[in-house]
Amino acid sequence: MVAQQLVNGLFLGAVYALFAIGYTLVFGVLDILNLAHAAIFMLAAFATWSLIGAGVPLALAAPIAIGGAGLLGIVLDRIAFAPLRRRGAPNLIPLISSIGMAIIFGAIARGIYGPDERQFTLGFLQAPPLHAGPLTFTIVQLVILANAIVFMLGLAWVMRSTALGRAIRAVAEDRIAAALLGIDLERTIAATFFIASALGGLAGILTALQYNSVQVDMGAQIELKGLAVIVLGGMGSITGAVIGGFVIGMVETLAVVFGLSEWRDAISYGVMFLILILRPTGLFGKRTLRTA
Amino acid sequence: MKRPAPYALALALACALIPAAVVGPSPAATTKGPAAGKTVKIGVIADVTGSAAVYGVQQKDAYDLANDDLKSGLLDAGGANLSFDVEDSASDGSQVANLFQKFTTDGSALILGPTLSGEARKGDPIAVLAKTAVVGTSTTADGITALGPCVYRVSLSEAQVVPATVARTKAVWKYKTAAIIYGDDNAFTKTDGDIFKTQLAKAGVTIVDTETFHVGDKDFAASLTKIKAAKPDVIVLGALAEEAEKIIQQAATLGIKTHMMGGNGLNSTKIYDYAGPAAVGVVVGAAWSINGNYTGNASFVQRFKKKYGVEPDQFGAQAYAAAQLSAQLVKDGKASKDEMCAALHDLRVAQTVLGPIAFDPSRDVKAAPVILQIVKGGFAYFH
Numbered sequence: 001m002v003a004q005q006l007v008n009g010l011f012l013g014a015v016y017a018l019f020a021i022g023y024t025l026v027f028g029v030l031d032i033l034n035l036a037h038a039a040i041f042m043l044a045a046f047a048t049w050s051l052i053g054a055g056v057p058l059a060l061a062a063p064i065a066i067g068g069a070g071l072l073g074i075v076l077d078r079i080a081f082a083p084l085r086r087r088g089a090p091n092l093i094p095l096i097s098s099i100g101m102a103i104i105f106g107a108i109a110r111g112i113y114g115p116d117e118r119q120f121t122l123g124f125l126q127a128p129p130l131h132a133g134p135l136t137f138t139i140v141q142l143v144i145l146a147n148a149i150v151f152m153l154g155l156a157w158v159m160r161s162t163a164l165g166r167a168i169r170a171v172a173e174d175r176i177a178a179a180l181l182g183i184d185l186e187r188t189i190a191a192t193f194f195i196a197s198a199l200g201g202l203a204g205i206l207t208a209l210q211y212n213s214v215q216v217d218m219g220a221q222i223e224l225k226g227l228a229v230i231v232l233g234g235m236g237s238i239t240g241a242v243i244g245g246f247v248i249g250m251v252e253t254l255a256v257v258f259g260l261s262e263w264r265d266a267i268s269y270g271v272m273f274l275i276l277i278l279r280p281t282g283l284f285g286k287r288t289l290r291t292a
Numbered sequence: 293m294k295r296p297a298p299y300a301l302a303l304a305l306a307c308a309l310i311p312a313a314v315v316g317p318s319p320a321a322t323t324k325g326p327a328a329g330k331t332v333k334i335g336v337i338a339d340v341t342g343s344a345a346v347y348g349v350q351q352k353d354a355y356d357l358a359n360d361d362l363k364s365g366l367l368d369a370g371g372a373n374l375s376f377d378v379e380d381s382a383s384d385g386s387q388v389a390n391l392f393q394k395f396t397t398d399g400s401a402l403i404l405g406p407t408l409s410g411e412a413r414k415g416d417p418i419a420v421l422a423k424t425a426v427v428g429t430s431t432t433a434d435g436i437t438a439l440g441p442c443v444y445r446v447s448l449s450e451a452q453v454v455p456a457t458v459a460r461t462k463a464v465w466k467y468k469t470a471a472i473i474y475g476d477d478n479a480f481t482k483t484d485g486d487i488f489k490t491q492l493a494k495a496g497v498t499i500v501d502t503e504t505f506h507v508g509d510k511d512f513a514a515s516l517t518k519i520k521a522a523k524p525d526v527i528v529l530g531a532l533a534e535e536a537e538k539i540i541q542q543a544a545t546l547g548i549k550t551h552m553m554g555g556n557g558l559n560s561t562k563i564y565d566y567a568g569p570a571a572v573g574v575v576v577g578a579a580w581s582i583n584g585n586y587t588g589n590a591s592f593v594q595r596f597k598k599k600y601g602v603e604p605d606q607f608g609a610q611a612y613a614a615a616q617l618s619a620q621l622v623k624d625g626k627a628s629k630d631e632m633c634a635a636l637h638d639l640r641v642a643q644t645v646l647g648p649i650a651f652d653p654s655r656d657v658k659a660a661p662v663i664l665q666i667v668k669g670g671f672a673y674f675h
Contacts, residue, residue: 004517005514005517008511008514009514012513115341115345115346115348115349116346117534117562119566129545129546136545136547210510212541212566213510213566217508218510220343221509253513256503256515257514261503261504261515262476262504265506
């Protein structure tokens with residue numbers, strides 16, 4: 001049973017990690033929380049569902065929706081963040097602005113799709129489960145894990161080995177210095193929003209496929225989990241978001257194993273608090289110097 | 293091109309209308325009751341948006357259908373100008389309270405709703421203070437009618453449904469052990485889990501595992517893996533449809549073939565739509581059957597499906613039953629909020645799509661539960 005539970009935790013953690021990377025990327029670059037990230041997560045799932053309903057195969061529908069999510073991220077930045085950035089608004093204002101955009105996106109989705117849960121009619125979602133010794137899992141779960149790993153490694157490569165990644169890291173480190181070095185701030189920020197939102201969209205599509213469920217409110221729970229993950233992993237740290245995602249997924253699963261299902265969420269946040277007491281910047285967060 | 297003669301158009305129109313007249317429902321004759329000519333507004337509070345919208349939309353649709361039926365004469369309010377004013381509580385407790393404030397001060401004769409038991413605990417006391425009667429249509433948790441002397445419900449409570457469900461399934465399945473999985477953050481699912489626990493213990497069944505979840509959860513793999521290891525004879529679901537369908541589907545994925553059962557929350561065709569063959573055989577203790585042969589039920593189902601393109605579920609049926617009850621009260625001449633509470637108290641019987649209903653001294657509905665089993669594409673009676 002424990003081996004199966006660890007596999008359960010692994011699958012859960014993969015989606016948390018993928019979702020949280022988007023949060024942490026934007027936070028790392030702009031020092032703000034984009035609370036419309038969960039709405040993009042939801043809209044990408046609906047877009048995929050609509051495209052499949054229109055006869056587009058999943059292999060094409062998912063990339064289109066992911067690309068659409070990325071572009072929506074750029075639109076989000078242009079509407080909700082860029083004007084405030086230009087006026088030097090304090091960090092709380094864009095946070096509220098992103099909540100407003102999340103509500104607008106939710107209202108649009110509810111107006112189009114209504115409150116009911118939508119399901120995919122894809123044959124492979126009904127495929128019988130696979131067995132490996134004592135372990136049981138589905139093809140969808142394997143697809144999710146593989147996608148999560150590939151995209152996380154891909155992002156790591158982009159951040160480490162490409163000019164764009166270096167630009168993003170430079171802007172995250174010091175925006176003014178990056179601008180002085182000739183980095184186009186607005187383009188870099190737009191690229192960050194594109195990548196973050198595309199990954200959020202991917203997480204939304206994978207979650208929708210895993211539970212065969214697309215709903216307007218589907219982002220509500222993962223939004224809070226995503227926040228816990230990035231705080232645990234260290235605000236702005238991509239490695240932290242990945243590790244934090246898997247830690248939260250495992251902790252939730254193990255809470256059930258130990259007969260504490262009613263305390264599951266409390267335990268997850270308890271672990272988060274414990275780590276913050278030991279490491280106030282999270283597992284991989286950078287220490288910040290307070291200046292007078 | 294030659295234009296068709298007017299009489300040809302008239303003939304074509306008549307030919308088109310004749311079949312509609314033959315197959316369409318024939319309006320019942322509207323009687324002239326003591327409230328004839330009076331305007332009676334009834335306030336309806338339903339979660340049309342938000343997390344409970346999956347139930348509230350069915351309720352709103354049922355009241356909209358009832359408004360249509362009042363106009364067409366299919367629902368008889370004795371010549372009174374009765375209407376149901378549906379407002380969206382958005383699955384938000386504060387909005388529920390606001391709407392109770394509104395309906396207790398805007399001349400509404402009666403309040404129907406809200407959707408959830410937890411919401412009723414917030415809103416009903418406002419109606420009690422304002423001496424406005426409330427009829428719940430989907431509030432099934434313990435203690436709802438105890439909130440006030442004019443708080444009624446047409447929904448069978450879990451305390452009424454679960455004992456019959458346990459008795460019938462135990463007689464057929466002859467189980468000795470059970471595992472329970474229920475939502476611990478929702479008044480309905482918590483009540484469901486608690487009552488199942490009590491009734492199973494009374495029936496001599498050993499509970500080998502108890503798992504909880506939160507409403508909105510999607511991943512039940514960890515809890516189900518633990519339940520599987522405990523090897524129960526039956527698994528009890530204290531859940532609403534959205535979580536139940538995922539629990540059933542994920543249990544099948546994990547190779548769990550144990551009997552499953554639940555209460556009112558599982559009485560939704562969505563369960564089969566989502567979980568497919570995995571849901572076949574699940575037993576549901578409920579207040580209403582789509583196949584029930586009560587007067588007007590088949591017609592209600594047919595009209596609902598025609599208007600909205602989906603079948604009504606229990607939430608829709610119970611809402612329509614409340615509309616029928618309201619129409620009967622108005623037809624009997626009760627047009628003000630002062631008259632409604634006494635009329636509900638004195639009600640002998642009302643014919644509804646749930647069957648004939650009345651209220652017991654604690655203001656809970658008196659009706660027989662139905663024990664259903666999910667079959668391919670729907671429900672059948674469980675024997």
